[in-house]
Amino acid sequence: MSHIAELPLWASVLVSIFLLIGAGLTLIGSFGFYRLGSFYDRLHAPTLGTSWGAAAILIASMICFSVLQSRPVFHELLIGIFITITTPVTLMLLGRAALYRDRAEGNPEVPAMDPPKGVIEPGAAQE
Amino acid sequence: MSRVFPYPLLIASLVTMWLLLTSFSLGQFIVGLAVALVAAQGMAALHPSKPRLRRWDLIGKLVVTVLYDIVRSNIDVARILLQGSRRPNTSGFMTIPLELRDPTALALLAVILTATPGTAWLDYNASRGTLLLHVFDLVDEETWYELIKTRYEHLLMEIFE
Numbered sequence: 001m002s003h004i005a006e007l008p009l010w011a012s013v014l015v016s017i018f019l020l021i022g023a024g025l026t027l028i029g030s031f032g033f034y035r036l037g038s039f040y041d042r043l044h045a046p047t048l049g050t051s052w053g054a055a056a057i058l059i060a061s062m063i064c065f066s067v068l069q070s071r072p073v074f075h076e077l078l079i080g081i082f083i084t085i086t087t088p089v090t091l092m093l094l095g096r097a098a099l100y101r102d103r104a105e106g107n108p109e110v111p112a113m114d115p116p117k118g119v120i121e122p123g124a125a126q127e
Numbered sequence: 128m129s130r131v132f133p134y135p136l137l138i139a140s141l142v143t144m145w146l147l148l149t150s151f152s153l154g155q156f157i158v159g160l161a162v163a164l165v166a167a168q169g170m171a172a173l174h175p176s177k178p179r180l181r182r183w184d185l186i187g188k189l190v191v192t193v194l195y196d197i198v199r200s201n202i203d204v205a206r207i208l209l210q211g212s213r214r215p216n217t218s219g220f221m222t223i224p225l226e227l228r229d230p231t232a233l234a235l236l237a238v239i240l241t242a243t244p245g246t247a248w249l250d251y252n253a254s255r256g257t258l259l260l261h262v263f264d265l266v267d268e269e270t271w272y273e274l275i276k277t278r279y280e281h282l283l284m285e286i287f288e
Binding site: 025028029031032035036044045047048051077087092110111 | 147216218
């Protein structure tokens with residue numbers, strides 16, 4: 001059921017813009033994931049894809065199908081909500097596993113277990 | 128009332144989700160409500176800590192703040208990634224003492240910080256109330272500290288505590 005040709009011009013432009021933003025952010029995120037060196041840096045790159053990368057593609061989908069079916073289509077919101085509340089689970093699991101291992105190995109780049117109460121530690125900024 | 132509707136917010140969300148996935152009609156509403164009520168009974172049997180929302184009116188403000196910050200940090204992180212290896216690495220760890228104690232509010236803060244590119248929640252020390260973060264662009268530690276303390280924690284404390 002491809003009725004894409006029926007999509008009015010303004011909608012096609014909007015859908016394309018959002019798709020490009022979403023796909024572009026996801027691509028940049030994946031590229032960063034490949035390029036970055038340390039594990040903790042790599043935690044940050046894919047969040048581009050799971051935040052506005054996904055959101056922009058979902059917005060494009062909502063606009064496209066709302067216009068095509070002449071009724072508001074919102075169920076993409078659920079995808080967005082579930083991505084947002086489930087990503088932290090895996091991200092924290094991976095981050096904490098890496099932290100646990102680094103601490104067990106005594107890696108000096110990782111902050112120790114219990115910093116003094118109420119102190120903002122200077123970041124262990126790497127060169 | 129509270130025995131039939133133990134988690135009004137959960138029931139409302141489940142019914143909305145059901146309607147979004149099927150169609151907006153009376154029949155689907157009744158089926159969705161039945162499913163939601165059973166699910167809420169199951170939830171009640173687990174006895175999770177019940178979050179108390181004190182300030183409903185501030186939730187909208189929180190959502191707008193978070194969405195705006197996610198857009199901004201998306202642009203920031205994308206720019207850093209595109210600069211490639213010409214740019215020195217500025218990521219690092221930082222520890223933030225939190226006054227927030229409500230488990231639901233802490234979970235929400237974890238979701239916000241993780242969903243926002245550039246900050247990753249790594250460890251929370253419950254006895255001291257300190258949070259260990261990994262920040263992608265840790266040039267000015269004070270800015271991040273202020274952002275989390277005043278922008279999020281303050282708002283979350285007003286909503287939940």
